[in-house]
Amino acid sequence: MARVSKNASADAVERAQAPEAASGRRLSPWRVIGAALVAIVVVSAGAVGLQWWSARAAVDAKPWFASYVDVTATPRFAFENLGGTTTKDAVLSFVVSSPSDPCAPSWGGAYSLDQARGSLDLDRRIARLQQQGGTVAVSFGGQRNDELAVHCVDPSALKNAYASVVDRYKIGTIDLDLEGTGITDTDAAARRAEAIAALQQERRAAGKSLAVWLTLPVAPTGMTSDGTDAIAAMLKAKVDIAGVNVMTMDFGDAKDAKTSMAKAAESAVSAAQRQLGILYDRAKLHQSDPSLWAKLGATPMIGQNDTEGEVFTLADAASFNSWAVSNGLGRMSMWSANRDKTCGSNYVDVTVVSDACSGVNQGKKSFAGVLSKGFDGHIALGEGAVTTAEPTSTATADDPAHSPYPVWASKNSYLKGTKVVWHHNVYQAKWWTKGDVPDNPVLNAWETPWELVGPVLPGETPIPQPTLPAGTYPTWTGTGAYDKGQRVLFDGVPYEAKWWTQGDSPEAASANPDSSPWTPLSQDEVDQIIGGSGH
Template identity: 80%
Template sequence: MSRKDRKAASAQAAQAAATDRLQAPESDSGRRLSPWRVIGAALVAVVVVSAGVVGFQWWSARASVDVKPWFASFVDVTATPKYGFENLGATSTKDAVLSFIVSDQTNPCTPSWGGAYTMDQARGSLDLDRRIARLQQQGGTVAVSFGGQRNEELAVGCTDPTELKNAYAAVVDRYKVGTVDLDLEGDGLVNADATARRATAIHDLQQERRASGKNLAVWLTLPVSPTGLTLDGTNAVAAMLKAKVDLAGVNLMTMDFGNAKDEGKSMAATAEAALTAAQKQLGVLYDRAGTHQSDPSLWAKIGATPMIGQNDDEGQVFGLADARTLNAWAVSTGIGRMSMWSANRDKTCGSNYVDTSVVSDACSGVNQGKETFAGLLSKGFDGRIALGEGAVTTAEPTSAAEADDPAHSPYPIWSTSSSYLKGTKVTWHHNVYQAKWWTKGDVPDNPVLNAWETPWELVGPVLPGETPIPQPTLPPGTYPNWSGETAYDKGARILFDGVPFEAKWWTKGDSPEAASANPDSSPWAPLTQDEIDTILGGGTAQK
């Protein structure tokens, strides 16, 4: 029974009780209730009912506030260069919001990562499922964000309600997430039909999961100005509330304020003004939906996502001081979530990146020294993203003594006699490793102290039910075998021990084998796996 139904039932019970007293016969003692006692009893009943309603509202607000505020960086999954979000598991800010799931370019009801990879393709080309599992093994949790600025959010082009709900469900089930984020921008925000379809689909998905004993936290990520949410933003929230979606909260993109920003105010102060205005708007929207929320509860439903460092608007830079200021204000105010765009950018740009006023996908554009924006913004946000059921956790790994099974290994099992190009992946002791440079005879799980001491990088565990992923190989005769009697010009390619090499300069009689021991002085450089993929005319083969 809903809170509204309980309130109505209680009121009806109180009214019935008062009516019964007014019509009650004389008692055995012959005494009859006076009208004043009847009125008094009715007033008491009303007070009790009101107290019950107020008490329930207080409990509801406290239930929301008692959820610990959490921090998680957005991660651009398809950005170049690829960002190793799984390495966040070794930091104090382990959680990540992976972005963005959008419509596939050929089928609007098929979810894809950035319009570039279907989920199955991301498994192979990005090894995404395994990297998520690796993060989870180290105690991290992921949420998935739908939408974003550049591509089409699912509800825009997928007009069939059932297919739309199934598309959202496919992502939730594939990655076993307990939290989803709907980043609404462009047509995904202003298209009224898409707004209604999305709200219905998310409500139905949330109800289905609850019926099976699973939770699904839903966040809306929306643009904001210093004066609060736009009309399209409030419409998006209203549509969710009208559809009876249980919103975990509304996350505001406190970035790119354009001409609306007061030049005399810092980015942090502008963000605080925007968040304060949006909190008031959210209260009005809940009241209009018939579900009043207390101020603490509303703040717990507010999230903030600044764009760290250089924003898209050239004159707007969210610096380290802004991060400290916004964090202190957010913790004291009690907002429920802090994020940032993005973990990919949380480092100082290298000296070869000349114009830091132009936004980079791979650095912040400000001098961070030894500090990170994640470290500054996450202080006081001790909660975690809701973990989806069945996600890989920190369970004990399979014993290394148990042999790897070729039939259930995604990549070839490492062999001491084989040579491996940079970028090659192998299976070893139930984990997947990737070669950082050409290697032969180096055990992947050698317990070295420093990462630079090993040519192998751990990607993640072999997942349950995996089978071999077909790997591209050069057809026989693509290049001639190396000969010590032949002179080779710069750029010539040969095979040595089955490995393709390219000559860095003219050479004769220099064995490519020396490239492993002394790559700088060797005239030969082994090709990488990516180069082989290019030669074959495509990306990594997909299962």
């Protein structure tokens, strides 16, 4: 449209000059100036129109909602089950530096990417969510551990670390959650910006894309200078920033006691929008108001916040959502999906933050359901991500050589937590079972001892299963007496005594677990014993 407008303005100048030329009269200087001003106004209008159109074209993706999921939190949150809800997308957190190698990405400093594949079955659970129409982004950083750029000082190694996560999980969006040293270290900010810029350029050269979001702390008065400096560093390095997501939580003394959490969040996002506009202007990359709003996201902490007395209620969520939609925010998230439920009666002091519940009475409502209204888009999907379920066929037998876990057999007994492969999918036992077909159709989940984890992934081979070596615990004997809490090995399987016992075989625990004095250790407990890390 700008090109058409520019040509039209030139034609207007020519027409204004033509009569004078035909009559042989010279143009008055004031008339020349006047005609030029008209042309400038028309051209400027075209430029403004182009700018407005470009801003809208740059944000053509629909606003999206995705909950953060704390991948390593206990109890483990089954984010793959979000695929059965209306809020399918998730921002998995947090990838940080490994304690043993600052340039090696790890989940929460507890699991390498390969360990997360085995212990958390993370790759498969991501694939399961994608099969159901969900999309994931990965968040780097967080508050508790070191974001990769803090101690990984080799720019090439840093870029490769980010790339290894993007490529492994086939994601199209990353989230950089900058807190603590991750936001205050200016050298780290420069390294991070250089690495992300190089990664974006590399992917573009290969015909791929990478959306980059910065997640930053905010007060009702706006972002801190550390936060704006982090954005400026990215713009200076020519990173194409998809957006800035501000954490509208834990305001502390910055929030007036009479101000609701929703109103405080509105003030914070409005101030951040103004700051973001100034940062883009300083970088000579002017953005229109609609574009700036679309480049903003907000993440409230649902329910009880870390700051005592700050509670983000369902009413706050509804009010803030309505405001965000009316202003055209590009993203809404929340911390976290793990917490989106009412605390049980056994959780007494709801003013103390829980990782597994919100601390408010939610009734039948979810914060995700309230906050996601009007955010109908999806996180950008990475190339090669699983998008459809492989057809289950009983005609094609499961191949043990390409199955991550043993193929289910009707004659075998399976303890709680055991994983098997059946009809090209992985299932996990919810309790002891024998002879129950994993994909036997049932109306209710409680009718089957098996839970579907996800598909067998292309090219998979058996995952080495941790076993306890002989001598870890004494081998059970029929003549031995065992006190409560004492552990033994029986056919290589570890058991723990529930009370004093003598002569009772642990084998009976499988057939009659309630009356048996023995209980088998879960796979997670075995992993903890072997790793010695408590994870």
